Amino acid sequence: MSRSPRARTEEAPPTDWLGELPPELHLRILEGVDDFSDCAAFSLASPRLGLLALRSGLVRFNDPLFAVAMRLLLAQRTPALRRSPRLAAAAAAPAAIPPSPLTESILRKYAADRRASADHFPWLARVSPALCLSSELDGPGDNRIANWRLQRGDESGARLRVGLLRCGFAMFFEGERGAERRVRAVSADGTVVHLKGERGAERNVRTELPDGSVAYYEGDQGVERMVRMVHADGSTVVHLEGERGAERMVRTEMPGGMVKYCEGEKGAEKMVRMELPNGNVQYYEGEQDAERVVRMESANGNVQYYEGEQGAERVVRVVLADGAVVHCEGEQGAERKVRVEFANGNVQYYDVMATAGSTPQ
Incomplete structure (x- = not known):
């Protein structure tokens, strides 16, 4: 015999009160939750509906700042006895601005996400005034540049990201203030260039192309040469040799285990050998x-x-x-x-x- 919702409540109160509502109302309620803190609290209170919001593609629940809000809420709910000595000391230290509930690594990770938006920086400043993100606009008219930085109270910290507003190009940085180095460049067409090296000597090591192909490079800054190209499906790998601008195909690993070897200058490579499976x-x-x-x-x-x-x-x-x-x-x-x-x-x-x-x- 089925029990009424009231009888079930009297015997064992449900942990998910919204579960008592008709399913068609769930998404309507979720659509009305527009603050990231509320989204996080909602998801912790009802993980089932939080997952529904995520899978349904609701904007707030799929924004990278939602993950930040979840971390923030979980940190606030962590008992004081379970905090690390560093966080406990920070919480006990007197300060004009309360210690930040967010860490620098969390903010850096958020700023490195291509979906991150400066429109949400006021929310970060509200929930974590001691450590947040700031954005400054430089340049005239269509040539404006947005500079994202860590913000420690009233003090500007390390540069994290520079974006050209007109074309959608963005450069991402790592490192402390004054020693920031470029680590990634993203173009509007989806091309992503990954860089390594100290500040001023960053070199291209990998380029992800819009079609899903990935090119790998070796060499110092300014003379990087392509040494390998992996096609989007991963089944074809092209190996190259030669100086920058004159890289020639020497070997291609093909689907099924076939390997093709080539000779000749760039653009005139001819097949000389094929190894079959x-x-x-x-x-x-x-x-x-x-x-x-x-x-x-x-x-x-x-x-x-x-x-x-x-x-x-x-x-x-x-x-x-x-x-x-x-x-x-x-x-x-x-x-x-x-x-x-x-x-x-x-x-x-x-x-x-x-x-x-x-x-x-």
Whole structure:
């Protein structure tokens, strides 16, 4: 027998009071929660509905500042006995401004998120006046630049981010004030450049392209050269060699385990070898886009030799692992044995019709 909500409440009060409401009202209530502190409190009070808001794509619950609000609320609910000695000392120290409930690492992580917005900085200043974020606008008109910094009370701290408002470009920084170094640059089209190195010597080490491909670089600032390109699906990896601006493709790891080797200058690389998953190795000759198979070394020790233009290569000779040599004639796909020279010096000739399609592998 089912029990009424009232009877269930009298016997064991529910921990999720909103669970008693009709489901169609849940999202309506969630849509009306617009303060990040309230969003966090709501989610802690009713994790089930907080998860519903997140999965439903409600803006406040999917904003990176929601994670900051959750950390803040959890820190405030942590019993004093469980606080670290550093936080306990900060809380006990006299100060004109109460100690910050947020840490520098949390604020840096928020500022590093591409979705972060300076529109929410007043909320940060309200909940954590001792340590928050500030934004200053420099430059005229369409050339305005937004500088994001850590803010310790009335004192400006380290630079975290610089954004060009007109084009949507943003540069991200790490390091203490006066020693900030560039670590990431994001363009409006989605290109992300990752940098490493000390201030003034930052070098490009990785570039994530809008199509999902990732390029890797080596070399000092100003002479970085591409050494590897990983396609979006991760199944194709191109390796390059050469100085900056002249990088040439030397090896491509392809889907299924095939590996292609190339030679030649940038833009004119030609395939010279292909390693197949079964252990066979094909060798090529010819200019770019006209490479033709001339030899294939099989895993079993046999070696096939080919003649003909690209796409019409035909087997003309097979050297078997035991030393025998098979000579063939005929067009591609219709090669036939015409003569076999055995290692002991014997030679055997074959009737054309009887040996059609019998090329050894």
